[in-house]
Amino acid sequence: MFSRQPNDYLCPFCDWLSGNETEYKQNSDIVFQNDKVTAFISPKWWANNPGHVIVIPNRHVENLYDITDEELSEVYRIVKRVAIAIRSSYENCSGTSTRQHNEPSGNQDVWHFHTHVFPRYEDDKLYQNHDTKNFVEPRERKVYADLLKAYFRKPAGDK
Numbered sequence: 277m278f279s280r281q282p283n284d285y286l287c288p289f290c291d292w293l294s295g296n297e298t299e300y301k302q303n304s305d306i307v308f309q310n311d312k313v314t315a316f317i318s319p320k321w322w323a324n325n326p327g328h329v330i331v332i333p334n335r336h337v338e339n340l341y342d343i344t345d346e347e348l349s350e351v352y353r354i355v356k357r358v359a360i361a362i363r364s365s366y367e368n369c370s371g372t373s374t375r376q377h378n379e380p381s382g383n384q385d386v387w388h389f390h391t392h393v394f395p396r397y398e399d400d401k402l403y404q405n406h407d408t409k410n411f412v413e414p415r416e417r418k419v420y421a422d423l424l425k426a427y428f429r430k431p432a433g434d435k
């Protein structure tokens with residue numbers, strides 16, 4: 277519904293999940309994965325919110341209008357777990373925010389449904405910083421991926 281994806285679109289998320297790593301999408305970025313969803317450290321960071329996570333359904337679906345209720349439910353079940361993992365693991369993190377975009381007017385730029393989960397800090401100006409996001413190297417992303425992977429490995433009673 278309200279599709280904006282070009283007919284010949286090569287989806288970067290599907291291309292990665294089918295096995296093609298790039299400097300933007302490395303398997304070491306993945307902090308959680310099951311048969312329905314994948315959560316990974318974003319390759320682009322806003323100035324004051326390093327290490328934010330993107331959660332996607334594994335099946336290609338363009339946007340919020342088309343995702344099934346079951347997929348949406350599973351994506352947000354993991355969004356919740358990722359938010360708690362970020363809040364528990366990132367130094368001085370004192371809040372979290374989620375953002376999800378549809379169509380160009382809604383700032384969508386990858387045509388595969390995704391939800392951002394941000395660590396928040398006092399006075400971090402996340403919403404004023406949309407144009408400050410920059411690509412970060414895989415080794416910088418790995419620091420945050422390792423924190424979240426360690427969190428997800430803990431037994432339930434230790435979280």
Ligand SMILES: [Zn+2]
Pocket residue numbers: 287288289290291335336337387388
């Ligand atoms: Zn896709």
